[in-house]
Each structure stands twice: as C-alpha cells, then as structure tokens.
Amino acid sequence: DAGITQSPRHKVTETGTPVTLRCHQTENHRYMYWYRQDPGHGLRLIHYSYGVKDTDKGEVSDGYSVSRSKTEDFLLTLESATSSQTSVYFCAINRDGNQPQHFGDGTRLSIL
Amino acid sequence: AQTVTQSQPEMSVQEAETVTLSCTYDTSENNYYLFWYKQPPSRQMILVIRQEAYKQQNATENRFSVNFQKAAKSFSLKISDSQLGDTAMYFCAFMAQGAQKLVFGQGTRLTINP
Numbered sequence: 001d002a003g004i005t006q007s008p009r010h011k012v013t014e015t016g017t018p019v020t021l022r023c024h025q026t027e028n029h030r031y032m033y034w035y036r037q038d039p040g041h042g043l044r045l046i047h048y049s050y051g052v053k054d055t056d057k058g059e060v061s062d063g064y065s066v067s068r069s070k071t072e073d074f075l076l077t078l079e080s081a082t083s084s085q086t087s088v089y090f091c092a093i094n095r096d097g098n099q100p101q102h103f104g105d106g107t108r109l110s111i112l
Numbered sequence: 113a114q115t116v117t118q119s120q121p122e123m124s125v126q127e128a129e130t131v132t133l134s135c136t137y138d139t140s141e142n143n144y145y146l147f148w149y150k151q152p153p154s155r156q157m158i159l160v161i162r163q164e165a166y167k168q169q170n171a172t173e174n175r176f177s178v179n180f181q182k183a184a185k186s187f188s189l190k191i192s193d194s195q196l197g198d199t200a201m202y203f204c205a206f207m208a209q210g211a212q213k214l215v216f217g218q219g220t221r222l223t224i225n226p
Contacts (some may be wrong), residue, residue: 042217100147
C-alpha cells in the first residue's frame with residue numbers, strides 16, 4: 001500500500017461551517033491531488049500540488065482552497081460548507097506527474 | 113478538454129465468464145496514458161492496468177487485458193475467468209503526458225454472480 005492517510009474518514013457537519021480534510025503521505029512524492037466522487041460523475045479533480053507551496057486548480061475548484069506547507073501534508077479546506085459539497089473526497093499522490101496515481105481510502109463528508 | 117465516456121453504467125456476469133468493459137475518450141493529444149481503476153465496496157481505488165499511447169502492444173496484468181485502439185480512441189478492459197472478488201466499480205481514466213491530471217469516466221458497476 002502506498003503510504004497515504006486521509007483524516008477524518010467520516011465527518012458530518014452543518015451548512016456554513018468550515019471544514020478541513022487532511023492528506024498525509026510517507027512516500028515523499030512530489031505530486032498530491034484532491035478529488036471528489038459523486039454518483040454519475042466518477043472522480044473530478046479539485047486541486048493539486050506539484051511541490052511545497054505550489055498548487056493549481058482542477059475542474060471543480062470553486063468553494064475549495066488547499067495548502068501544502070510541507071511535502072507530506074496536503075490540506076483541503078471548505079471555508080463555508082454547502083450541501084452541494086456533500087461527497088466522498090479522495091487524496092492521491094504520485095512521484096512523477098506521468099506515473100499512476102495512488103489513492104487514499106477516502107473521506108465521506110456529509111453537510112446537513 | 114479531454115473527456116472519457118463509459119457507456120455501460122452496470123454489467124453483470126456469471127463467475128468464470130469473460131467480460132469486457134467499454135471506454136472511449138476524446139483528445140487532441142498524441143502522447144497520453146490510459147488507466148483502469150477498480151473500486152470495490154471497501155471504497156479503495158486500486159490501479160488495475162496502465163497503457164501508454166505510444167505503445168502498440170496491449171497491456172496485460174494476469175486476468176486483465178486491454179484492447180487499445182488509438183485511432184478509434186477506444187480503451188476496453190477484458191476480465192477473463194471472472195471471480196467474485198472482481199465485483200466493483202471500474203473507472204477508465206485518461207492523462208495527457210505532462211498534464212499531471214487524471215480525467216475519469218463515470219464508472220461501470222460490475223457484479224460477478226456465483
């Protein structure tokens with residue numbers, strides 16, 4: 001197993017509250033990614049990072065921000081959660097941008 | 113922008129049968145990678161197989177093989193001698209060389225019946 005840990009695994013929160021999801025890797029890989037998975041859409045890229053403090057937007061970045069202050073941690077923040085952000089969130093990593101991505105076990109986030 | 117289409121939302125076969133999952137994609141890129149990922153009920157995303165577009169030979173991994181048709185932009189997954197543990201969602205994914213970003217299809221839910 002690639003050394004990827006997502007926390008928390010499950011979270012229920014209320015609309016309007018801030019939420020931060022954490023992805024931690026022990027592989028020292030350069031690239032880290034956040035996806036969301038929704039029925040009928042597969043996985044869609046939210047943001048990704050290509051190094052410490054280097055991030056870029058993905059397909060569905062509105063309402064999300066990220067930070068990467070050290071190689072091993074990539075944080076996804078919902079500043080003011082909305083019900084449309086109820087989803088399963090996956091973190092992924094790879095050493096080289098052209099290599100297969102390896103995924104964490106996902107975080108199920110429910111916003112009521 | 114690249115798109116990936118999996119036209120079979122659900123499939124069901126008997127154990128030990130062979131099953132083929134379809135995937136088509138749209139791109140103007142010449143160099144890219146294609147992947148199949150498996151997501152069992154445990155929710156893990158597991159890489160099944162990878163194909164580089166510049167390779168004409170179809171990738172194989174044990175019981176899993178692909179039929180890569182570059183001109184037709186088609187990338188199907190064949191599972192031979194299917195097993196109960198193959199029951200899962202299967203996602204086709206595309207990545208242009210140097211793009212770092214995976215584009216996923218909608219997924220096919222495969223059920224293997226005893």
